[in-house]
Amino acid sequence: MIEKLKRWIRGAPPRGKWTLARRTLQILILLGFALQLPIYFYAIKPTFHGNVTCSMPLEGSLASSRVFCEIPMFDPWAFVELWGSAHHVILQTVIGVAVVVTLYSILGRFFCGWVCPMDLLFSLFEKKLSLPRDSYHMRYHEASTKEKIVPIISMVAFFLLSVYFSIPFYTTISPIAGTTKFFDELVAIAMGLPGAALGTAVAYGTFMTVALIVNIIAEKVFKVKRFWCKYVCPVGNLYGFIMNKYSPFRIKVEDVTKCTRCNLCSMVCPMNIDVYGQYVASMRDVKDYRCFHCGRCVEVCPSGVIKLGFRFRK
Amino acid sequence: MNRARRNLLKGILLVAASSLLPRASEAVKALEKASLGDCESYYYEPWVLKAKDKIAYYQALGLTEKVGNKVIVKNPLLPDKCMTYTKPYKQDHYELPPPGADENYASKCIRCSLCYTACSNMGYGVLRLKGFEENPAEAGVPVAFDLYNHPCELCMECVKVCPTDALAKIKPEEVKMGIALIDPDLCWAWNSGDCESCASACPRGAEVFEFTYNEWGKHTRVKPEECNGCGLCMRACPVPGAAIHVLPRDEYERRTKNFKNTGMTYEEYIKLIFDAEFNDPYKATIRSSMNADYLINVRKAKRPTPGL
Numbered sequence: 001m002i003e004k005l006k007r008w009i010r011g012a013p014p015r016g017k018w019t020l021a022r023r024t025l026q027i028l029i030l031l032g033f034a035l036q037l038p039i040y041f042y043a044i045k046p047t048f049h050g051n052v053t054c055s056m057p058l059e060g061s062l063a064s065s066r067v068f069c070e071i072p073m074f075d076p077w078a079f080v081e082l083w084g085s086a087h088h089v090i091l092q093t094v095i096g097v098a099v100v101v102t103l104y105s106i107l108g109r110f111f112c113g114w115v116c117p118m119d120l121l122f123s124l125f126e127k128k129l130s131l132p133r134d135s136y137h138m139r140y141h142e143a144s145t146k147e148k149i150v151p152i153i154s155m156v157a158f159f160l161l162s163v164y165f166s167i168p169f170y171t172t173i174s175p176i177a178g179t180t181k182f183f184d185e186l187v188a189i190a191m192g193l194p195g196a197a198l199g200t201a202v203a204y205g206t207f208m209t210v211a212l213i214v215n216i217i218a219e220k221v222f223k224v225k226r227f228w229c230k231y232v233c234p235v236g237n238l239y240g241f242i243m244n245k246y247s248p249f250r251i252k253v254e255d256v257t258k259c260t261r262c263n264l265c266s267m268v269c270p271m272n273i274d275v276y277g278q279y280v281a282s283m284r285d286v287k288d289y290r291c292f293h294c295g296r297c298v299e300v301c302p303s304g305v306i307k308l309g310f311r312f313r314k
Numbered sequence: 315m316n317r318a319r320r321n322l323l324k325g326i327l328l329v330a331a332s333s334l335l336p337r338a339s340e341a342v343k344a345l346e347k348a349s350l351g352d353c354e355s356y357y358y359e360p361w362v363l364k365a366k367d368k369i370a371y372y373q374a375l376g377l378t379e380k381v382g383n384k385v386i387v388k389n390p391l392l393p394d395k396c397m398t399y400t401k402p403y404k405q406d407h408y409e410l411p412p413p414g415a416d417e418n419y420a421s422k423c424i425r426c427s428l429c430y431t432a433c434s435n436m437g438y439g440v441l442r443l444k445g446f447e448e449n450p451a452e453a454g455v456p457v458a459f460d461l462y463n464h465p466c467e468l469c470m471e472c473v474k475v476c477p478t479d480a481l482a483k484i485k486p487e488e489v490k491m492g493i494a495l496i497d498p499d500l501c502w503a504w505n506s507g508d509c510e511s512c513a514s515a516c517p518r519g520a521e522v523f524e525f526t527y528n529e530w531g532k533h534t535r536v537k538p539e540e541c542n543g544c545g546l547c548m549r550a551c552p553v554p555g556a557a558i559h560v561l562p563r564d565e566y567e568r569r570t571k572n573f574k575n576t577g578m579t580y581e582e583y584i585k586l587i588f589d590a591e592f593n594d595p596y597k598a599t600i601r602s603s604m605n606a607d608y609l610i611n612v613r614k615a616k617r618p619t620p621g622l
Binding site for chain 2: 036054
């Protein structure tokens with residue numbers, strides 16, 4: 001029973017340390033955001049009647065947060081959209097953006113695989129292994145120019161929509177921040193806080209569910225794997241197109257002589273990167289814009305050819 | 315098969331009928347409302363007399379008017395208009411922008427919910443995040459939703475945590491959430507009372523409120539350019555449903571322009587009361603005793619302790 005449940009959660013074994021680590025981090029971050037409210041009401045208010053300005057290590061949502069009450073964080077894509085919607089750059093956001101840009105300049109497109117709660121939800125319903133009879137967009141392949149242009153078009157479209165409606169468009173409908181706020185709101189409703197409203201939870205739940213359903217329909221009906229992450233979401237693609245080019249944290253190819261050409265690394269990749277054909281065969285590190293360092297290929301490799309870690313050369 | 319289909323049709327008919335029923339009752343209510351004419355608008359309610367002795371009393375004073383099959387009290391200062399009172403806050407409330415927000419703060423807000431968290435953690439619970447109710451484009455924008463039960467203490471913590479400029483970094487004195495408007499017919503201080511609950515609850519006190527003393531009470535007024543709209547006065551008001559309401563700026567302007575549907579501005583209406591009190595004490599006494607009657611017997615307000 002437990003083995004069956006485990007298999008349902010993360011596909012075929014082996015389930016390695018990287019998957020466990022990133023699932024733990026994702027759940028911790030989601031819980032951190034969801035439980036940002038109760039601390040005051042359950043721990044501080046009964047003991048002494050004072051007000052707290054900061055209660056939890058994580059506050060806010062994935063659009064903008066305060067970490068350990070001090071470090072401001074600000075989504076770079078929200079910064080871009082805010083520039084479009086407010087028609088000028090708001091200078092006080094720059095520190096938060098700089099913190100996030102510095103972090104992901106080191107870690108690359110780390111956000112999508114290790115932080116984003118939507119990856120947790122998408123992976124519950126997707127096909128874990130691509131097989132030779134699958135369609136082009138379900139199998140591993142080198143990203144064509146057309147495929148690379150689509151996310152850029154969606155980025156431009158979201159920016160123009162922000163300018164036109166003068167609201168930060170994707171940040172408003174974002175399932176990323178929406179999921180964290182959805183669980184936060186559910187906890188608040190369960191606690192009966194004055195500001196908690198079912199309408200708010202319904203709005204965020206809608207944003208979350210729409211992204212999930214679009215992704216599932218794209219995979220099951222139109223046979224496009226991870227449609228939302230690859231073609232719609234501008235947050236992850238911003239990290240992918242810019243930070244993945246130079247970030248030292250990456251899938252590195254260590255010892256090609258051990259490779260048995262089993263092609264498992266390409267088959268398990270959730271973002272359809274042709275790890276063997278494009279990178280291992282030519283002894284290059286994986287710097288694909290789609291790679292979010294989930295470490296599935298590292299875990300699945302039977303002979304230890306590829307590793308996940310830091311490398312500053314190349 | 316046939317029976318199943320018939321049952322299904324029956325069910326559909328039942329559901330349709332049950333969905334129509336509340337609408338029918340609404341229509342009946344709307345008809346009843348229409349019979350009260352100009353006196354009842356969506357934020358004012360007239361005083362409908364029910365007890366026979368009350369009707370006789372006000373008839374003797376020449377202040378009753380029959381609208382439909384209901385007896386309504388007329389305004390003693392304006393003989394051709396009926397007396398209306400502001401509805402309780404529950405039926406007359408608005409969502410107000412949070413402190414430091416300007417008109418288009420929704421375009422600068424990234425819906426991060428930091429202000430909401432800060433407000434909840436401070437224990438005030440003023441802010442709420444909008445859903446799809448009014449404008450779907452504004453889902454996730456913070457609003458002060460119920461200043462009567464959860465007034466803003468102007469701690470400015472939401473402004474401090476706001477990562478963008480949506481809630482501008484301003485001092486507590488410069489906050490403009492809304493403007494408080496006192497109904498002079500519902501307020502104790504305008505009807506022979508000695509009440510200054512709102513002024514003593516106000517964080518800025520005499521800077522915002524001004525008083526005129528005479529035999530008919532301690533007449534309290536709000537300086538609209540000074541009021542922050544925090545809502546602490548509403549909670550302090552001894553009248554159930556509050557005689558002082560914090561309104562959004564456009565709503566405040568609309569109401570003061572045509573106060574109580576009399577065609578007069580708020581200032582003119584107040585001047586009318588003052589004129590009556592200085593020149594025609596008979597009318598002023600009738601007015602204040604009549605309003606006190608309404609306050610005590612209809613609104614069930616308690617007289618504030620003197621010298622509060």
